[in-house]
Structures are given as structure tokens and as C-alpha cells.
Amino acid sequence: MQQPDRAAATGIACSSAQLVDAGTVSAIQERYNHDGFVILRGYASASEVEQLGCHAEGTVRRLAAASERAGHPPSDIRKNLQADNPWLAEQLTSGVHVPLMRTLIGDELEPATAAWFDRPPGSKTGIKPHIDGGGRGSGAVGATIWIALDAADRSNGCLHYSSGSHRMQHPDGIYIDGFDTETNAVPIEVEAGDAAIHSALTVHWSGTNPSRRPRRAVSFFYWGARSHAAFTARMARKKAP
Numbered sequence: 001m002q003q004p005d006r007a008a009a010t011g012i013a014c015s016s017a018q019l020v021d022a023g024t025v026s027a028i029q030e031r032y033n034h035d036g037f038v039i040l041r042g043y044a045s046a047s048e049v050e051q052l053g054c055h056a057e058g059t060v061r062r063l064a065a066a067s068e069r070a071g072h073p074p075s076d077i078r079k080n081l082q083a084d085n086p087w088l089a090e091q092l093t094s095g096v097h098v099p100l101m102r103t104l105i106g107d108e109l110e111p112a113t114a115a116w117f118d119r120p121p122g123s124k125t126g127i128k129p130h131i132d133g134g135g136r137g138s139g140a141v142g143a144t145i146w147i148a149l150d151a152a153d154r155s156n157g158c159l160h161y162s163s164g165s166h167r168m169q170h171p172d173g174i175y176i177d178g179f180d181t182e183t184n185a186v187p188i189e190v191e192a193g194d195a196a197i198h199s200a201l202t203v204h205w206s207g208t209n210p211s212r213r214p215r216r217a218v219s220f221f222y223w224g225a226r227s228h229a230a231f232t233a234r235m236a237r238k239k240a241p
């Protein structure tokens with residue numbers, strides 16, 4: 001899954017404070033619509049990264065302890081952090097990124113989850129090519145903002161996107177077996193505080209971490225409200241006798 005020769009993604013310089021600037025938002029939107037993802041360089045300041053990391057890590061520690069007590073195997077991925085941490089819940093529903101996510105999705109938001117993605121040094125597991133909107137049929141609308149807590153590159157298991165894959169037809173599932181991880185693959189090399197935003201239909205994956213460097217990130221994932229309501233109604237009809 002690693003592509004050492006491939007050029008890393010360029011991005012748009014944009015701190016969280018700059019999200020009020022209409023010109024910046026429209027540049028972000030243009031890139032997102034074209035590629036299915038966009039990188040915001042310098043999005044979170046060092047103190048914002050610290051605050052996000054503290055909240056997420058504390059929550060993950062509590063959830064991991066509870067999960068261990070219940071006899072579940074350890075995991076480097078934790079979802080629904082907002083259920084255990086009011087600050088993260090507030091970020092998910094009303095963080096500074098929320099108006100931008102509404103613009104990119106083109107609808108009101110149905111906040112889904114605040115998640116933790118750890119790839120500790122020596123980790124031998126990556127994440128296979130998948131789309132976050134899989135399993136909902138065609139036309140699922142949603143997007144994720146993923147915020148790096150550590151620098152990430154190809155040597156510590158960075159995220160990769162397949163540029164333009166949000167316009168492809170995908171099989172109706174989350175993981176995509178046999179996906180071409182060469183053509184159009186873009187390694188998302190980031191510094192701590194950079195953010196990557198991707199559509200729920202953009203194929204992405206990440207590698208193992210043979211290095212001694214950490215590679216942690218927190219994400220906030222949203223469905224478009226209309227698409228989510230249509231899916232929920234479809235499920236309810238299916239269940240009806």
C-alpha cells in the first residue's frame with residue numbers, strides 16, 4: 001500500500017480562524033469538489049492540537065479500559081468519543097469547522113461520530129481501501145474532517161486518497177476489494193495541526209507504521225441530513241412487517 005515515489009498532496013494554507021473568509025472557503029470547496037478531498041495546512045495551532053489530543057486521549061484511555069474489562073480485544077480505532085466527552089460532543093455539533101462541512105456537503109449536517117485513529121510505532125496493521133459512506137447504496141452524502149495530532153508521511157503510515165474516486169461507482173460496501181491503490185493515489189503527508197477533509201465517497205486507506213514515530217489523528221464525520229433521513233426511512237420500511 002505504500003507508494004514511495006508518489007508526490008504528496010499539496011494543500012491550502014488555512015488556519016481554523018480563516019474559515020470565516022469567503023475566498024478561502026470557495027478555494028477549499030473547489031478543490032474538494034474536484035479531487036474528493038482537500039488538505040488544510042496549519043489548520044489547528046499547537047495549543048489547539050494539544051487541547052484536542054488531551055480530550056481525545058483521555059477519552060480513549062477510559063474507553064479502552066472499559067473495553068478491556070468487558071473482555072474485548074484492544075483497538076487503535078475508537079468511534080463515538082462524543083458520547084463520553086462533552087467537549088468533543090460540542091466540537092462535533094458546533095466546532096469551528098461545522099459551517100465549512102455544511103458548505104462542502106451542501107446540506108444541513110447529521111453529526112455521526114468523533115473518532116480516534118492511532119497508528120503507534122511498530123504497528124503492523126493499516127486500513128484497507130474503503131469509503132465511509134459504504135453500505136448505504138449510491139448517493140450517500142457525507143464528509144469527514146481528519147485532524148493530525150502528529151506529523152505523518154509514508155514512513156509512519158499516512159493516509160492516502162484516490163483522487164477523483166468520489167465520482168466512481170463503488171460496490172455497495174465499506175471496504176473495496178482489489179481497489180487500484182497506484183493510479184491516482186495521493187499520500188497525505190501532514191504536519192501536526194494540518195487537517196484533511198474527504199467526501200464519504202472518496203476511497204482512502206492508510207499504511208503500517210514501521211517507524212518509531214507516533215501517528216495519531218482525530219476525525220469528525222457527518223452525514224448530509226437529507227441523505228441520512230432517506231436512508232433511515234428506507235431502513236424503517238424494510239423492517240416494517
Ligand SMILES: O=C(O)CCC(=O)C(=O)O
Nearest residue numbers: 117127144146206217219
Ligand atoms: O487515520 C487513518 O488511518 C484512517 C482514517 C479514516 O479511515 C477516516 O478518517 O475515515
